[in-house]
Amino acid sequence: MDELHLKKEKLYDYLKSLGSLAVAFSGGVDSSFLLKCAHDVLSDNVIAITARSSTFPKRELNEAIEFAKEYGIRQIIIDSDELDIKGFRENPVDRCYYCKSELFAKIKKVAEENNIKYIAEGSNMDDLGDYRPGLKAARECGAISPLRTAGLTKNDIRALSKEMGLKTWDKPSFACLASRIPYGQTITKEKLLLIDKAEQFLIDLGFKQIRVRHHGEIARIELLPEDMIKIFQDGLREKIHDYFKSLGFTYITLDLNGYKTGSMNATLDKKIIDNAKIK
Structure with a gap:
């Protein structure tokens, strides 16, 4: 087995060990791949949680909804208006920290209400060393990073997504x-x-x-x-x-x-x- 598929196997083994998982799902390349892999091994013990907000274009929300429906994955849409978060509107350099703190607190609450043990976000190995204050917030809320645990890069994720027939494999990168x-x-x-x-x-x-x-x-x-x-x-x-x-x-x-x-x-x-x- 080549290195790429060893990483995928490692991801599947890790996801299976979790038992149940709520994925912070934006519909992007990374979270789509993570959600599909999690659903492959955990089936109905996986839920996708997607935030609807003024910083998230309607086209992105619609694509996320379409993806979850295509694979029969349960999805919960939550409302998250970042402009109501204290400190966000002023746009400080750690703006993403305020946003993700609020978002992952909501995701954690939804997961607990649905008896889901873990919450996960979709960062990959290419995010290491980057300026990502939002990931710090996610980590503080207890979110895990399965793609990084498996050592997957963005190119790995695109290649495996294409192999799996996911239409998101060549989707452009997006940020709020x-x-x-x-x-x-x-x-x-x-x-x-x-x-x-x-x-x-x-x-x-x-x-x-x-x-x-x-x-x-x-x-x-x-x-x-x-x-x-x-x-x-x-x-x-x-x-x-x-x-x-x-x-x-x-x-x-x-x-x-x-x-x-x-x-x-x-x-x-x-x-x-x-x-x-x-x-």
Whole structure:
């Protein structure tokens, strides 16, 4: 057996040992893979818990619901309005900590109400050493990380997901809409809605891995480098410019560095990042 499938076997053995599990399920590549594997070995002793909130686009919620239905997995939708969480709206550098603390406390409560012993989140080995204050909160709430326990990387998860026939295997990475707003700038429902509309417009035009960063009157578009040339074809530049202007942006820019996860962290002091890295 090759290394990749040894990791999968290790994951299955670990999940089986848990007996029952509630998965924090966003519908992304990692949590979808984790949920399907958990359901493979634990069957009805697994539930998916998905949060509905203003930072989570409707398209992502719908895809998560569709995935759970496709595989007959019980799913519980909970409401989690981050803007009501004290400290979140002000958008501090540890914003995700406040959000995930509240979210995983709710997930833990739902799990207990359904006699589920463990709660899990879907971080993988590539998340080690990254700036992820939300994972610290998850850990404090008792959440386990089965994908990291099995030593799985993002590429491993995509490869195994493809092999298993999961349609999420090549799904673009996603982070909550609040991550598009620079630290220290107030998060509002209006900004989140504007960002969601702008990103949905780009998705509808055929772009997949995208971010629209909100810098006040400036929209900074991040695309994969190989997709940048598309903006200058078939009149897309003009369409994007006009639509973004209609949303209220004064200036619409294309980031020449391209898409980069966590690009807002470039403004953080190295000491802050080091102190919050996942060990």
